[in-house]
Amino acid sequence: MKPEDLLPIKTFQQLLDESKAKLKELKFRITNLRPGGVFHTLMEIGHQGLADLYSLLGKITPQIYLDTATGFWLDFKAADYETYRWPAQKTLGNVVFGRNAPGGNKIIDAGKIVATEIDLSGNRLKYIVAAKTVLEAGQLEVAVPVKAEFEGAAYNVGAGQITFLLTYIDGIDYVRNDDGWITREGTDDEDDESLRARAKKKWNTLSVGPGADAYRYWASQVPGTVVIDVDDQHPRGQGSIDVIIASTSGIPTQSLIDAAQAMLDKKKALCANVLAVGVEPVVVDWDVILYVDHELADLNEEDRTEQLAAIKAQGEEIIDIMFQYGDTEHADIEKISIRYGVIREQAIGNLLKIDYVIKPVINQPAADVPVTSRQLAVKGTVNVTVLIAS
Template sequence: MELFNKTQEEIKTELITAFKNNEYINLTNYNVGGVLRGIFEVVAFFIWLFYDLLNKIFKNAFVQTAEGDWLDLKCTEVGITRKQAVKTIGLVKFARNIAKDENIKIKKGTIVKTKTNSKGKEFVFYTTEEKILVANQTEVFVPVAASYEGKDYNVATHAISILSTTTQGIDYIDNFSDWITTPGEDKECDEDLRARYFLQWTSLAKDSASLYKRLALETQGVTDAVIISEPRGKGTFDLIIRTVSGSPSQEIIIIVSNKINAVREPGIEISVKGPTIKNISINIQLIFYNNVFNFAEKETIAYDAVIAYFNKLKISQDFILSQLATEISTSLKGFLKDIKITSPTQNVTATKYEILQISNIVFSSTKEEEI
């Protein structure tokens, strides 16, 4: 959406034409390299800069098209602020193979990390407390925090395996199942912030459903919310919320419930709950060009694409086979000739209470010449 859609060349041409057609201006040398032509070049450039500024102001004057800091300013007008990124916090096991009659101190600030992934990135964490692996014990769980904010640091089980800070007596480290206590989150995107802006207006019009949804979505940690009207009769609501990890913690459910109870009308019953998890097992055949050799590396990239796809699914959103195939093909562009999802064999639907999650991924890789 632009008010002025002109290039510098078009502006310069219009200036020269206007001067040539003005009978009161007696100038004739508009040739390239001339002083006058140089002046027109400079003037056209600054006019173009001015037009570009006007276009940005015009675009960002409306919530529907505003972006970044401009959208933040518009949302501030109605009391909404962008949710900020959050660091992943969790527990990592520090262990020795054999119990010994000596204490081992794990210092605060000890650095642990994952192996470098297929994209050349490693995820670094540091311990936030000093802990002691006491004598005659083989393990201790130590609180850690990610070095940076973002949901990418919500790494998989057993991914944290490298102890960067030398700690005598520790044989290995590991992050077990459900190791995350506070999931990392990305900074709220423009699309989600814009949606909350419009919910703010509809909730002001005494639309109870919009109000409850807005209160849920403004809560740190909540990434999606669905309001279901009259599940148990008139005056009842179910509010289904999800977080980065899928199901919300009891703490988040209590926070959202307290917000809603503070504003709900008498006689209204609202139940805040997490979604029902519907697990999907996927088998994928990757068919590479015959000059591709490192299947394991490419399967890791495909795995990341699958996880990213399912992390974006919202409550009640269906799993579409073609969408996942496109995500994987895009991530392996130039390497992948074809992809076949052999299980499930058809799209998977989700009810209004459900969210779809991966329970297992199996890849089989071949080259085109082997088909």
């Protein structure tokens, strides 16, 4: 039963018909109750307000229960459980600024902008230098702190994606982001289902001796954290517990692990030996052939080349999104399973959503890639080839 079914919600027409029947039963002196009559019009005005009230009750009733509340109503309900929605936050990290030959000191002022390539939608992700940095004389490279232009998990890009310097700096020849460049993961606004699930887990923390579910709840209170597993079978000796975590972008940064550890230290029992542990990466390289509809062969060479390049870029983008564990903007693309790892059929299904693709062939990985409770699949190299089916 739905919460709104608890109330006898009536429609405008039901209310009007009931009133007419009651007036006839009472032998009301006014008998012209046909539409268009003066008295009927007055009845409609009064009953419309009552019908609106019934409609409002039908919408409000689900919002008073944790299982069915949404939006701001869910925020208020979750607050009763001392659980609050994660706000979106910007990605922070370090981007390498470099030059091809040694030279003197070069100042990189705050506010300079670096970016990724333009994607298929004509957009690019921009990052702003967060603090003035000096590339000292004789050095070729320096790591510069940057922050994303806007909040969101989309800014947690992989290594080698940030390659453009949009604001000119004399003496700087290139920029790049290396492995481990992120110092704080960017996150989207937490969705309703995630907040609801965390609020329900609050009950697990109320026992005198907290169990695995309590540690799972406490670690998940740190924005950007994805709790993979809780190993409470004494992994480091009697009384030890490991809380294995990832981030919404995959492998957690040390700052995220430290934040989770601080939360666990604050909440755990005094005698408990609890450790936040980052997942171990399982790198998965991709070699994919996308066979496309033969009708593309009828295009002129320029249009055909452009279309095949667009399909290749879409394939690479889909594989990238599959590994964005905290992504909420691409609900149509199934993400890699945190629990089961890479399933080839799942990837094939995602790639078949590209226009003109009739058959994806995955050469690598050659088989499904399972993971343990302490591992997480992460994207390695990606090679996508597009061929016209014969």
